[in-house]
Amino acid sequence: xxxxxxxxxxxxxxxxxxxxxxYVVLVIIVFAETGLLAGFFLPGDSLLVTAGLIAAVxxxxxxxxxxxxxxxxxxxxxxxxxxxxxxxGPRIFSREDSFFFHKDHLERTKKFYEKYGNKxxxxxxxxxxxxxxxxxxxxxxxxxxxxxxxxxxxGGIAWVAGxxxxxxxxxxxxxxxxKQIHWVIGIVILxxxxxxxxxxxxxxxxxxxx
Numbered sequence: 001x002x003x004x005x006x007x008x009x010x011x012x013x014x015x016x017x018x019x020x021x022x023y024v025v026l027v028i029i030v031f032a033e034t035g036l037l038a039g040f041f042l043p044g045d046s047l048l049v050t051a052g053l054i055a056a057v058x059x060x061x062x063x064x065x066x067x068x069x070x071x072x073x074x075x076x077x078x079x080x081x082x083x084x085x086x087x088x089g090p091r092i093f094s095r096e097d098s099f100f101f102h103k104d105h106l107e108r109t110k111k112f113y114e115k116y117g118n119k120x121x122x123x124x125x126x127x128x129x130x131x132x133x134x135x136x137x138x139x140x141x142x143x144x145x146x147x148x149x150x151x152x153x154x155g156g157i158a159w160v161a162g163x164x165x166x167x168x169x170x171x172x173x174x175x176x177x178x179k180q181i182h183w184v185i186g187i188v189i190l191x192x193x194x195x196x197x198x199x200x201x202x203x204x205x206x207x208x209x210x
Contacts, residue, residue, distance in 0.1 A: 026070060037084070046185050
């Protein structure tokens with residue numbers, strides 16, 4: 001119980017959380033955020049960028065190991081989400097809203113599929129919330145698993161590497177950046193929500209048309 005309380009009390013203080021939980025907590029969060037419907041509120045992009053920063057500035061983490069295990073966690077997470085959708089089917093859309101589940105998130109993800117098709121599995125990796133529900137919607141829609149797995153692997157590796165290496169090279173390029181790490185995290189969080197804001201504005205514009 002004490003471990004769980006510590007986890008949630010440090011959930012959005014990424015540098016402290018990573019130094020406390022190391023690779024284990026990173027794997028758990030990446031897997032849950034990408035594969036479990038209840039994981040949509042967990043940090044993704046900002047946590048990975050912070051992990052890359054920490055690997056650069058104090059060598060608590062190894063950047064190669066970080067990419068290897070987190071890519072695996074991301075791929076395994078999406079695979080789990082796919083099979084949840086595959087076995088639950090359309091019933092998942094009739095679930096009642098709760099803290100851990102909102103049908104609006106599923107509907108937003110469906111719109112991504114309507115716009116981008118199967119490439120959503122790759123594109124959604126870079127869109128918070130949508131990346132949690134994309135594999136489940138793919139399972140509900142019975143996307144062929146070999147095709148899903150291909151997109152899953154490409155998207156998982158691209159997302160993890162893009163975020164962690166971005167943080168790593170930022171940490172290598174800017175002296176004493178660790179002293180400004182909270183500003184960096186804040187900027188990453190804001191940037192990560194730009195795609196959601198863009199889709200919301202487009203959706204609002206379409207609904208306002210006569």
